[in-house]
Amino acid sequence: MACYQFAAFTFDADTGQLLHQTPTGQTETYLRHKVSLLLTYLLTHPDQVIHKDVLLDALWDHSEYRENSLTQSIRELRKALGDSAQNPQFIRTFPQRGYQWICPISEPDHQDAPKIAKAANVEKAEPQEAPPATQTRRFSKPVMFSGLLAVLILIAGFWLMQSPATVKSPGMHHKTGLVVFPMLNDTGKAEFDWVQLGLADMLSVQLNQSNTLTVIPPALAKAWLLDAELSWPALPAQIRTLLKQRGYEAALFASVRLHNKQQVLTFQVIYADGRTQQGSMTYPQLASAMHSVSHQLKRLLSPDDTHPLPQKSPAIAVQTLAQGRSLLQTQGAQAARKYFEAAHILEPDNLWTQIQLAGTEVLLGQWQQAAQRLQALPEAQGRHEPALYAAQRYWLGELSYRRGEPDATALTQAAVQAAEQSQDPQLLIQAYQLQAQLAWNEMDWEGHQRLTGQLIAILGKGQALRHDADQQFYLGRPASVGLERSPSNDLAANQVRLFKALNFYRQLGDQPRQAATLLAIAQNDQIDPPIRESSLSDAIAMYRQLGQPYELALALIYQGFYLMQSHQGGMAEDYFAEARALAEQLGARRLLLDSEFYLAFAAMDQGLDLQWLGKHPQQAQHLARADQAFTELLKKKDISPLLQANIALFQGWIAADQHNMQRALQHLDRADSLANTLNLPLTQGYIRYSKMRIHLSQHDYTAVTELAKFPMVTRLEAVYAARAYFELGHPEEATRVLTHFRQSLPKQWQSEDEQRLQDYRRTIQGQAITLPPEPKAHLVYCESDWL
Numbered sequence: 001m002a003c004y005q006f007a008a009f010t011f012d013a014d015t016g017q018l019l020h021q022t023p024t025g026q027t028e029t030y031l032r033h034k035v036s037l038l039l040t041y042l043l044t045h046p047d048q049v050i051h052k053d054v055l056l057d058a059l060w061d062h063s064e065y066r067e068n069s070l071t072q073s074i075r076e077l078r079k080a081l082g083d084s085a086q087n088p089q090f091i092r093t094f095p096q097r098g099y100q101w102i103c104p105i106s107e108p109d110h111q112d113a114p115k116i117a118k119a120a121n122v123e124k125a126e127p128q129e130a131p132p133a134t135q136t137r138r139f140s141k142p143v144m145f146s147g148l149l150a151v152l153i154l155i156a157g158f159w160l161m162q163s164p165a166t167v168k169s170p171g172m173h174h175k176t177g178l179v180v181f182p183m184l185n186d187t188g189k190a191e192f193d194w195v196q197l198g199l200a201d202m203l204s205v206q207l208n209q210s211n212t213l214t215v216i217p218p219a220l221a222k223a224w225l226l227d228a229e230l231s232w233p234a235l236p237a238q239i240r241t242l243l244k245q246r247g248y249e250a251a252l253f254a255s256v257r258l259h260n261k262q263q264v265l266t267f268q269v270i271y272a273d274g275r276t277q278q279g280s281m282t283y284p285q286l287a288s289a290m291h292s293v294s295h296q297l298k299r300l301l302s303p304d305d306t307h308p309l310p311q312k313s314p315a316i317a318v319q320t321l322a323q324g325r326s327l328l329q330t331q332g333a334q335a336a337r338k339y340f341e342a343a344h345i346l347e348p349d350n351l352w353t354q355i356q357l358a359g360t361e362v363l364l365g366q367w368q369q370a371a372q373r374l375q376a377l378p379e380a381q382g383r384h385e386p387a388l389y390a391a392q393r394y395w396l397g398e399l400s401y402r403r404g405e406p407d408a409t410a411l412t413q414a415a416v417q418a419a420e421q422s423q424d425p426q427l428l429i430q431a432y433q434l435q436a437q438l439a440w441n442e443m444d445w446e447g448h449q450r451l452t453g454q455l456i457a458i459l460g461k462g463q464a465l466r467h468d469a470d471q472q473f474y475l476g477r478p479a480s481v482g483l484e485r486s487p488s489n490d491l492a493a494n495q496v497r498l499f500k501a502l503n504f505y506r507q508l509g510d511q512p513r514q515a516a517t518l519l520a521i522a523q524n525d526q527i528d529p530p531i532r533e534s535s536l537s538d539a540i541a542m543y544r545q546l547g548q549p550y551e552l553a554l555a556l557i558y559q560g561f562y563l564m565q566s567h568q569g570g571m572a573e574d575y576f577a578e579a580r581a582l583a584e585q586l587g588a589r590r591l592l593l594d595s596e597f598y599l600a601f602a603a604m605d606q607g608l609d610l611q612w613l614g615k616h617p618q619q620a621q622h623l624a625r626a627d628q629a630f631t632e633l634l635k636k637k638d639i640s641p642l643l644q645a646n647i648a649l650f651q652g653w654i655a656a657d658q659h660n661m662q663r664a665l666q667h668l669d670r671a672d673s674l675a676n677t678l679n680l681p682l683t684q685g686y687i688r689y690s691k692m693r694i695h696l697s698q699h700d701y702t703a704v705t706e707l708a709k710f711p712m713v714t715r716l717e718a719v720y721a722a723r724a725y726f727e728l729g730h731p732e733e734a735t736r737v738l739t740h741f742r743q744s745l746p747k748q749w750q751s752e753d754e755q756r757l758q759d760y761r762r763t764i765q766g767q768a769i770t771l772p773p774e775p776k777a778h779l780v781y782c783e784s785d786w787l
Contacts, residue, residue, distance in 0.1 A: 004043050005106040007089070009081065013040040015237045018080060029080055030238050032231030034059065035073045042091065042101040051098040074099065176301055177248035179216040179224070180204040181239075182232065184255035186266075195256045198326025199286060203252075206294030208424075212302035216248065217426065219329065222510070226501060236270050243272035250301065256286060265293060269301065287319035320346065321353055332512055332546045333363040351377055355391045362399050365549040365586050370399060386422035393418040394430045401434060402550055404590030406638075409438055443642075443678075495527050515542040519555060522562075536562065553582040553591055557598055564781060567615060569605030576602055589638060597643060600629035604650055608657050608778050618657060627654050645674035645683060652690055653778040661694050668694075685713035686777075692720035693777040701727045712741060715748040716777065722756065723774050731763040 002013040010019040016036035018029045031039065037059050042050070056070060074091065077083075083090045092100045183200045185192045197218055204217035216224075224246060225231070230238055239251050254267040263286045269277040277300060283289040324339030337360040343353045354373055361370035377392050397411035412434050419427040436451035502517045515538075521527055522536035536559055543552040560575035580595035582588075607622030630647045633639060648671035655664035668691050675683040688707050693716075695703040704724035712718050718741035722734040738757045742749045759769050 002040075006043075006103045011039060011043070013043075016235055030230055030235070031080060032073075032076060033233055033235065034069070034231075035076050035080070038070075038073050039077055042099065043105055046101045046105055049094055049098055049100045053098075055098065176212060176250060177214050177216070177246075178207065178301060179221050179243065179246075179248050179251040180207065180218055181221045181251060181253050182218045184233065186255040186257040189258075192256060194323040194326035195286070196326065197329045198322035198324070199256070199290070200254070201325045201329075202287070202290055202322045203254075203294055203297075206290055207298060208426075213298065220426075221251075229500065236276075239270050240272050240274070243270075248272070252297070267297075285319065287322050290322075321350075321356070324356065328360070328512075330511055332548070333360040334547050336360055337364065351385075351388055352391075355388065355395070358395055362395055362402070363548050363550075367399060367403065367586065370395070374399070386418070387424040387427060390415065390418035390422040390424060390427040390431070394427060394434070397431070397434055401438065402586075402588055402591075404588055404593075404638075412438055443680075495521075495524050498524065498527075511542070515539055518542070519558075523558065533562070549582045549586055550588060550591070553579040553586075553588070553595070556582075557595060560598055560602065564601065564605060567605055567610055567613065569602040572605070573599060573602035593633070593636060593639060593643065596629070596633055597647070600626050600633065600647075601650065603629060604654060608653065609776070610779065612775055612779055620658075623654050623658065627651060630654075641674055641678055642680075645671050645678065645680065648674065649683070649687055649690065652687075656690070656694055657776070657778065661698065664694055665691065682713055684710075685717055689714055689716040689720055690777040692717065692724070693774065696720055696723060696774060699727075701725075708737070712744075715741070715745070715750070715753070716775075716780075719753065719756065720774060722760065723771070726760060726763070726771070731760045734760045735764065 004011045004013065008021045010021075011017070012019075013036070016031045016033060018031055018039075020027045020029070038055070041055065041058060052067070052070060056067065060069060074093075078085065078091060081090050085091075085093055088102065090101065090103045092102050094100065180200055180203060182196045185195050200218040204215050207213055208215040208217075222232070224242060225234065228238075228242055228245070230242070233253075234242070239253070243249065243251055249272055251270045252267060253270060254265055257264050257266065259282070262282045262284060264280055264282045265286055266280040267278060271277075279300075281289075281293055281296065283292075286293065320339050321343040324336040324343060327339060328336040337357070340353060340357040340360060343350070344357055347353060354377060358370045358373040361367070361373065374392055374396055377388075393411070393415040397408060397415040400408040400411045412431065416428070416431040416435055419431045432451050432454060436448050439447035439451060498517055498521050502514065502521065505511075505514045505517060518535040518539040522532045522539060524532070536555070540552070540555045540559060543555050556575045556579040560572035560579070563569075563572040563575070576595055576598040580592065580599060583592035583595050603622050604626035606616075607619045607624075607626055609616075609618040611617050630651050634644065634647060648667045652664045652667035652671060655661070655667055668687050672684060672687045675687060688710060692704045692707050695701070695707075701724040704720055705728070708717065708721035708724070712721070718737055722737040725731070725733040725737065735757060738753060738760070742753070742757075756771075759771060763769055
């Protein structure tokens with residue numbers, strides 16, 4: 001084992017382990033395999049200026065992306081070492097030439113091997129183990145298309161969700177926990193890229209039919225790699241560590257190559273206890289032989305398995321289905337659909353192909369076709385195959401949810417029950433995610449947190465957060481209209497993992513999850529605005545390319561909402577109008593209501609007096625248009641109480657700006673009643689300070705102080721209450737209110753609040769001051785987060 005020491009680092013070239021000794025202890029990182037090879041090459045050629053072509057020839061296969069890969073690997077290596085290109089301590093860049101290792105190093109020390117192995121907590125394999133033959137390979141060039149959130153939901157449906165299998169002794173009868181990693185395309189031909197995910201996914205489905213195996217499919221295996229901050233291909237020692245952490249017994253690592261016009265599957269089964277089984281199988285067409293491949297692997301892994309050999313399907317149909325499943329995870333539903341359609345034509349009685357096709361139709365907005373296809377599945381055969389029935393139940397629930405139908409909750413619960421009865425963990429993931437979305441929409445924070453906790457336990461936080469990140473901002477989904485947010489959301493902590501996830505998916509060429517992560521970054525208000533804006537723009541562009549109208553409408557509404565924070569109602573209205581057109585086209589009831597609400601919101605923004613912010617004075621025609629739109633919206637029979645509460649609040653703002661204070665208070669009283677019934681504390685805070693501002697304008701300061709007796713959750717409540725106490729001749733109380741607010745909600749404290757506090761203190765000292773009018777209540781739409 002070659003171990004290098006430099007600065008405060010110790011690097012194990014065999015395992016890719018990088019140890020960093022710090023004043024507070026020792027940190028451990030496993031470098032991506034290509035980055036590990038790069039560091040080893042630099043360490044073995046210290047002080048030499050190594051031309052980039054030399055590095056490319058030594059470490060990379062020939063492809064058009066290899067220079068980008070070198071640049072990315074240098075960037076990753078510098079990040080792992082805490083190095084800077086501007087002030088390098090380890091790697092110096094010579095523009096247009098190459099790189100030089102400049103840090104003094106110790107020669108390889110083989111005696112350090114036991115210490116490194118102990119630090120990594122990795123059991124060594126038996127002597128006969130050899131690393132996978134394709135270990136230094138990487139994924140073939142990805143096809144650069146777009147993905148989106150709904151594709152993530154669909155892919156998540158192929159993930160497994162089940163308590164990790166307990167590792168028992170080989171002699172006992174139990175289910176072996178097997179993790180199937182993506183296959184490597186070792187053919188040298190881009191047309192075989194589909195084997196990486198498509199063939200691996202089909203193999204995991206076949207293996208999962210065994211009575212003695214619990215199989216983790218490639219999509220979930222990739223999620224685990226992300227959570228462990230590992231890249232693929234990973235080293236055997238890293239795989240064993242991952243297996244032990246997850247409580248699984250074995251992992252399947254395979255590659256596909258060509259030999260004498262035959263397709264060769266070379267595989268290794270890597271066990272957590274150090275054992276290794278390896279071999280190869282040769283067939284003219286691996287896709288058509290997948291039933292035989294899976295049967296042989298089952299016998300290898302579970303000799304007692306008596307499950308019969310699966311029925312063989314037409315070769316071209318199987319390969320076409322596998323290609324579709326692969327494209328679903330790289331280019332999205334639009335690219336995958338034509339393959340599923342072809343597979344259905346080739347094998348019309350294959351019900352799983354029909355389920356796949358229906359799923360893509362849901363994602364592509366072809367809802368009537370999807371509903372007809374799902375409802376036409378034979379009930380008897382579905383009941384005979386519990387997993388098939390559960391998949392059908394899920395897509396019916398998902399379709400009902402997207403349509404905004406009242407039976408979405410019942411259908412989702414039926415999907416959960418069917419998934420539990422099928423004992424198919426991958427279907428449980430789908431159903432639980434949909435159930436968590438419904439819990440969020442109903443502001444059932446406890447239920448949402450419980451379901452997210454289940455996802456974290458299985459997927460790892462890096463992936464479960466992807467699901468939770470969709471809802472991180474309280475108006476991130478149009479279904480979450482209003483001001484409330486989950487108290488358990490930790491946006492600051494999540495942003496770190498979001499960027500790690502985005503980098504991971506870019507390395508893997510996983511476009512659907514890239515798009516989902518970009519939208520989640522845009523929704524996280526702890527991230528710098530320029531990054532959020534570019535992420536949102538990229539996400540919308542991806543959704544347009546994919547042609548998935550529902551997800552596009554969601555992103556458009558969020559883009560419009562983002563613009564509303566800077567009072568760009570005219571620009572926002574264009575986005576909301578496009579979202580409404582898409583909702584009408586789809587027949588998405590709830591989405592249509594939400595888009596109409598936002599259109600009225602944008603009209604209100606264009607009409608309110610915003611001179612305080614250096615913008616336009618009141619525009620009466622826009623205010624009238626907004627008020628009429630809100631009134632028409634309230635006439636809709638399926639409008640939710642939550643939406644009604646927000647409309648009442650906004651109509652209160654409109655009436656106040658029109659100086660009709662009596663009508664404004666009537667709207668606000670109605671909003672308060674609804675918010676109290678729905679238990680919306682933040683919304684009630686907005687309502688209270690809106691009433692306070694009206695009472696201030698009427699010089700009814702006592703009414704303001706009465707409202708100040710409630711717990712303050714917004715900045716303007718404190719500002720208005722302090723002003724009322726000052727006008728009543730109690731500057732000490734005004735000072736106390738602002739001081740308490742600064743201590744309890746420091747993130748909302750602004751410079752003008754400090755000026756107010758100093759003014760009130762000067763009054764206490766006997767100085768005469770003149771205070772300007774307080775800002776109007778409608779100037780900040782989301783005060784608690786958009787400062």
